[in-house]
Amino acid sequence: MSGKTRYETAVQIANKLPLQETSIVVSGENYPDALSIGPYAAMNGIPILLTQANTLPSPTAAQVKKYSHTFVIGGTGAVSENVRKQLPGPDRISGKNRYETSANVSKQLFSAGIDSAFVSTGSNFADALTGSVLAGLYVEPIVLTTPNTLHPAAKELFVEEQVLWYTIIGGKGAVSLDVEDEIWSLIQ
The missing domain is CATH 3.40.50 (Rossmann fold)
Structure with missing residues (x-):
């Protein structure tokens, strides 16, 4: 599976998973937030889609329309409010840095x-x-x-x-x- 960009490749992978109500959107420009959400996504078969910090790439924008809820992982430096507002039912999990975000993902999703x-x-x-x-x-x-x-x-x-x-x-x-x-x- 591949696409011309990492954003397209993430969509290709998402399309191989059974359709869920929820998707996860993380930075496609840096890795830490994706690492923290990886186990939860794997446990639940939830796709991880990628974005740029200030622009929702068109492949991701088209794919997120298939879901009714989105977990946005990372602060506004990783995924801006502008991008978050374009996502269906967005819930942000973040912290002051990658370590706090990681702890907060654990607290909130491993309830x-x-x-x-x-x-x-x-x-x-x-x-x-x-x-x-x-x-x-x-x-x-x-x-x-x-x-x-x-x-x-x-x-x-x-x-x-x-x-x-x-x-x-x-x-x-x-x-x-x-x-x-x-x-x-x-x-x-």
Whole structure:
């Protein structure tokens, strides 16, 4: 499956999924918000469509007409209010940065509670991207953190939800032993 652009390719993939009431729209210009929503989309068979920050590409604009509800993931720097207003039934999930957005996706969409989570760096895409389907299979969120310290938004989420089990995706350069030690301290 392919298109002339990433926006067309996302539409091609969306058309292979059973039609849902909901779609997800994220930035096609940067990756973190897509990583955070990936497991939820995989669990529920919801398509992830891409947009530019200030312009809704025509392939995405045509595709979103098939849905009655849209989750917009990311702040106005990633998906502007102008773009959000063009989407059907839009609900935005965001934070001050990629880490808060990641924690907020987990809080709002994994509403049955989180007792386990995947943890990955928010500084690069590869580990969280490849782990997102596995996280979806396990019905767990991927929570992004900074490489050398557990991001405060992630820590707050883990404490509030009383998370007990973690899977760290990536090597020590992606998620350091210091982050692992901080996670261990939360469950002892």
